[in-house]
Amino acid sequence: MKAEIEVLHPGLFSSIQDFGRRGFQKYGVPFSGAMDRMALKTANLILRNHADAAVLEITQMGPKLKFPAPTKIAISGAYLSAKLNDSEIENNEVIKVESGDVLSFGRPVKGSRAYLAIAGGFQTEKILESRSWYEGITEFQKLEKGHRLPYSSVSAEVKETYASVKFDNSYLETSEIKVFPGPEFEKLPQELKTTLLKNNFSISKNNNRMAVQLGEKLENELEPIITGPVLPGTVQLTPGGNLIVLMRDCQTTGGYPRVLQLSEHSLNILAQKKTGEEVHFKLGS
């Protein structure tokens, strides 16, 4: 049976995400997709969904959602004090939802982005082979009050076997970001390479789904490059000394020198960082 979640309150910033769009970069379409892919996969795994079923990515202050029909949900990634009606619920467990239940969130406890998966995945529009919300591609960019999120209602029987699965959430607290040299890394003078790999860097308030700008500057004299390819995880160094880590919604090309490239898992780690938190880069081989 088809049903639609009613958005009673939108929270800070939530959006529907899956693995994102592949095969459309040549048309200038960003990858998009869940900022923390591991949490997306975990939440879906718990519900025995396809690994890339669409979930709701919730940033820091969660929404208030009303379910008109029974289903099962699971929340992974950040700990945002989720409650079903008046009861606190745990991350990484199958949660049974009945008709009329209200899911809400409270104080962010650990991490920045939580992932709400629902049995069968959210059934919002699929455009260019993905349901990931992105301005100009999908109808919506962020969750608003009054939105309705379609899903297929299933009987909410919970099999106890999933409850015992343990998930390693230590990545929510690590500050080590594994990186590889970017295409212009070798153009950096030795002292800047050392600074980049030895110092701690803080997350500035300019952080969103497109990019995370770091708080500390790296004075440099690198020449701009002829516009070239960039990817989620590319670290750009601007002439003004800003370090910009591109995230999932980044543009497909850019003209700033690309000094580092994050490992895939480090993108998940960075996606869970809040303004003011610190990270340091570790060069992998």
Next chain:
Amino acid sequence: MAEFPKISAMGERAILVQFEPVIDENLLEKLLFYKNKLEEFYDEVKVEVTNTYNSLLISYMFTIEDVYGEVSALKRLFSEAKITKLSNRQIFHLPVCYDEEFGWDLEEISSQKKLSKIQIIELHTAPVYTVYFIGFLPGFLYLGGLDKKLQISRKKEPRLKIEKGAVGIGENQTGIYPKSSPGGWQILGNCPVNFFDKNLNPPCEISPGDKVKFYSVSKVEFVEISQQVSEGKFQLKKENYEG
């Protein structure tokens, strides 16, 4: 060994192939030749190959297990010297209304470049532009071939909102904003045609290597074309291009 192409991993899921850092149509032909080769070489499901002015990026669905082996295989592929000319190129004729309602910076270009508005329009509509690649925003064409007389620096402060379809100039580039967005280019007109449609697959019928030529339309024609576009009746003018 030659310095270019440089082939190296870019993280765990991509390999970057860099050629000499120039903007040149012969290099574009070479890149597109290799891009086709790569698409044959790989199972298309596993990778996506994109090009910019002087780079090819091969993005993999999964982590590359054997980077060394992959790079060696690519080096062999790129050692093939015989490059065949591009075929199946198309030229698209795009209408632009240079009326002052849309040409926000015509005055500024006119006074800076000491050109009349008619001269600006003539200089902008005369060249056959080359599509190098699509990037920045969905459907944004990187066009080469702007007349040197029209090259002008970007606005000191970018505008917060540039209209969808706005045609602008920034340094040696000209292009069309496929959707409304902030931007720093000097705006000289508006193109009422959609050439990116998210509901089609492929969403854009213009490809790297294709050509674009602008033609000037009056405001009345602009309104008519916009009407046809919104009703899905507008036929984009295109023909085969023999370079």
